[in-house]
Amino acid sequence: MNCPDCGDERTRVVDTETSADGTSIRRRRECQRCSFRFTTYERPEWDSLQVKKRDGTIDPFDRAKLRAGIERAVEKRDVAETTVTSLVDDVESALQDRETRIVSSSLIGELVSERLRDVDKVAYIRFVSVYKAFSEPEEFLRELDAVLDAEVDDFEAPTDSQ
Template sequence: MDCPDCGDEPTRVVDTGTSADGTAVRRRRECTACSFRFTTYERPEWDSLRVEKRDGRVEPFDREKLRAGVERAIEKRPVDADDVATLVDDVEATLLDDDGRVVTAERVGALVSDRLRSLDRIAYVRFVSVYRAFSDPAAFRRALDAVDERDEGGQSREQTEFEQ
């Protein structure tokens, strides 16, 4: 395991335990060269999620990729890092609760957009603009207009129009 601080190879395990949800082994490591400490999480591969992309490719679910996408959407917004961690944990837990181990990228995007909508409307619009890959300004305008509009059933018009 390379040290994330200095890049040196030899590290030693200082402490081992289970993650808070019990699905991973948490290891506290220390670099033997620079004494930098960091935590790694090991999850069994046979139990891991896989994501089917729009083009049909299937790749392992990547929490860091999900977190990075959310962080891009909340950039320069008043959203706490703990809220991002909770969102990512919640999305992953929801996906793990689903019956299958292969989920669609659309399912992941829908879960993230639902949670971002209640967390920060600007971050929601940023995320949806990338996730939905609007091909024309009119579709983007409808998403913007729908952020505050509600239909009789309590759903936003955007949710009704775009998530069918």
């Protein structure tokens, strides 16, 4: 640990204390060169959400990356910035509520696509085409047909019985 005052790397731990909830460790350190004292905190990296990608690698959850993907899908659509923020908050909250700290990228894609479908159908198609890695025009058509069929079902009124 380098001293924040003089930059020297020779520091020593003066005091160590565990947080009340046991999730982090507070350390008081002192620079052996300039005697400057400072505090550091340690907490396990696994305390935060981790994302397991399709190739098996695990990366920290990145809210900005999630937001960027959603913004690309809603680009040039009539979707308010507050709606995007709400969608990101909702997905992140759903992930935080899970019992595991490691979530699959496909789960994130499913959560986003479910919510985007209700927000904007075109943005939904854009998002799932990337998330599901469409490579053939028929895949677009199948997804578009599913969206249109659901829309027709939503608009059909029940028959009146007299």
